[in-house]
Amino acid sequence: SRFEELGYRWAWRVVDAYGFGLPQRRERVVMVASRAFDPADVLLAEDKPLKRRETALGKYAHGFYWTEGIRGLGWAVDSIPTLKVGSSVGIPAPPAILTRDGVVVKPDIRDAERLQGFDADWTRPAEAVVRASRRWTLVGNAVAVNVAEWIGKRLEHPLDYDRDRDRPFPETGLLPKAARFDGARRHAVDVSTDPVGNTPPHLHEFLRHPGAPLSARATSGFLARTKRSSLRFPPGFLEFLSAHHQRMLHQDQFIGPLKRVA
Numbered sequence: 001s002r003f004e005e006l007g008y009r010w011a012w013r014v015v016d017a018y019g020f021g022l023p024q025r026r027e028r029v030v031m032v033a034s035r036a037f038d039p040a041d042v043l044l045a046e047d048k049p050l051k052r053r054e055t056a057l058g059k060y061a062h063g064f065y066w067t068e069g070i071r072g073l074g075w076a077v078d079s080i081p082t083l084k085v086g087s088s089v090g091i092p093a094p095p096a097i098l099t100r101d102g103v104v105v106k107p108d109i110r111d112a113e114r115l116q117g118f119d120a121d122w123t124r125p126a127e128a129v130v131r132a133s134r135r136w137t138l139v140g141n142a143v144a145v146n147v148a149e150w151i152g153k154r155l156e157h158p159l160d161y162d163r164d165r166d167r168p169f170p171e172t173g174l175l176p177k178a179a180r181f182d183g184a185r186r187h188a189v190d191v192s193t194d195p196v197g198n199t200p201p202h203l204h205e206f207l208r209h210p211g212a213p214l215s216a217r218a219t220s221g222f223l224a225r226t227k228r229s230s231l232r233f234p235p236g237f238l239e240f241l242s243a244h245h246q247r248m249l250h251q252d253q254f255i256g257p258l259k260r261v262a
Helices: 110-114 124-128 134-141 145-156 216-227 239-257
Strands: 008-016 027-034 062-064 096-097 104-106 166-168 177-181 186-189
Touching: 027 145, 096 239, 104 239, 110 134, 134 177, 177 216
Parallel strands: none
Antiparallel strands: 008 027, 008 177, 062 096, 096 104, 166 186, 177 186
């Protein structure tokens, strides 16, 4: 409303980094407002929806939040769920990855950078001024590079928005995932979260660096939470987690740190 009072046209859209060629499920709201041009020509003119892959344990790697288990899971097929900042005191909490062979790992910070579209070790200079764990904060707070590049290119070279995509704007209830204000009226917009539709590589092919195995303690805590949960878990998932837990117990007691299985 305030933008409209100031004479701006605006458009917003929820976009997912997955559809920009990154195996990370990361939905974010992007909004553009202008008094000089129509923001719909920047954010809403392109739409190439991608079909998400279905769960297939053993065929794909799957990401999930190992710190959850009661209220949610963040299940991500052949990708990871959204990279987060971690705790307020700088303790990183990257998601876990159930590999195709059943090993559960946390991604290396260098692959986390790449999952945001940066080069590996992009945040390494930060270690000169803060502790290394703060690199996860930088990664978690970042906008995916591929998304930012797309917005920049469209600001420089807008397209023509097709107004046949306009739908009635809801007066109550949930807001639409895409909408615009044309200077006179608000409209919901029928578009997906994938403007460019770039299919990402398979997660197991994308990762380049050994991930740290999820510890027996962390796995045990996750499994304990699932027993108190009413969530529905993918068939076979908890069995994979239980097997990983047993392997980690064995490795901790007799062999030492588990080496990641390729």
